[in-house]
Amino acid sequence: MNIFDVMGPVMVGPSSSHTAGAVRIGLVARRLLGEQPVRADILLHGSFAATGAGHGTDRAIVAGLLGMHTDDAAIPASLRLAKERGMDVNVHAGELQNAHPNTALLTITGAGGRTIAVSASSLGGGRIRVNAIDGLEAAFSGELPTLIIRNEDRPGILSEITRVLSEENANIATVQLYRDRRGGLAVTVIECDGPLEPALRREISALDGVVRCTYLNMEED
């Protein structure tokens, strides 16, 4: 944890976990979808469900889905803005298994019909953790440039991915592998120390066995 996780962010209140963290959850989900959703089902769990209204958690997540950052003065007006921009929003309480108290499950659909489900938790001080994408476990914060790769679970694929990264001199901070079952679909999450070029991302996407490669860099717009 660096000093700017402790000091900052500049944010619209009232709660770093229930408001700022919620904005970041919405923003990460939007980036993972790659576009502004036309439909958003937002399930709030635990403390998010109990106190969401008073903290503006609903408005914060929708603000993130609209592409706002934590310090955007328009966050309180996000529900109205979503309506104006044609985003259909449904917020409700629900129970998730073994989830952190501040967790949301966002099921969002893009204009082209692609739907993703993102489970993420707000850890305090505005920091978040993505727990799962489409039901497959994945743990990352979005603080570093991150590759989320959906790939077939077969020998050698990780070395091919890391070969591409090392050829481009990209330094890997963390690597995580998750799979639903042996030989099934896997999620490889790679956090890097610096931003990654589009060409490198295309090369990884083109690797045999890679189903989809999503790149997340919260520092870029």
Place this chain on the structure above:
Amino acid sequence: MAFHSVGALLNEAAHMPLWEAVLADDCRDRGVERAESLERMGALWRAMVRSAAEYDPARRSASGLSGGQAAKMAGAGETLCGPYMQKVMETALRVAEQNACMGRIVAAPTAGASGVLPAVLLPLQDRLGLGQEEMVRCLYVAAGFGQVIASRASISGAEGGCQAEIGSASGMAAAALVHAMGGTPGQMADACALALQNMLGLVCDPVAGLVEEPCVKRNVTGAVNAMACADMALAGVASAIPCDEVIDAMAAVGRAMPAALRETGEGGLAATSTGRKIAQRSSGPAR
């Protein structure tokens, strides 16, 4: 390599000013230039100044629980604490209310505790005529201690209770005040330790689960506590328990706290009959 102990922080501060050690570590940790780190911290300081200046006494929170209190504090006649402390209390209320009303603040370390650092630093800047450069150094000191607290204990009320939020902010603020007054790194550690001791066990019991009551007023307590502890440390009143051990105790107390007292809005003040009535008016996942 971020700081995981106050001991390590003090070791580094044997060779250079403590704020400088935190800055140097940030540059190494994030791989950034000194100027970049300083600019980012400078932006946070300017945002802190703005968070107090932008306060609108007419604004109210969504629940109606917060707003207008800072103006009352400012308008009070002669106070027991005297004009300087009155200014500290007013500033704490300004920023904390700004936060409750969905205004813009700096989380330090959290939004719920965002009033503490501006409350002690803004009046001090006026009083000593300090420049922005010096105020930014204060923030590095606060961040250095905050980093250790976050790593050994917690800065989340849901995890560690209010001691993790107002308590952490108060400890960070106390250390920053000692720096501003020219104290030693050891005195900064003492001030932080004393401030945390005084907040140990403080529960997170927000009425209706909102960052309003008692959170807004606890920012005042956190600021006043930081002032008293900085003064004690500067006078040579040391903490018998080293700062790292106080932080570890805070972590243990946080773990022992029942969930009802960790930001669930189900215990403490939130569970009183009035608290429950307010909650009925304003609860739910969405508006």
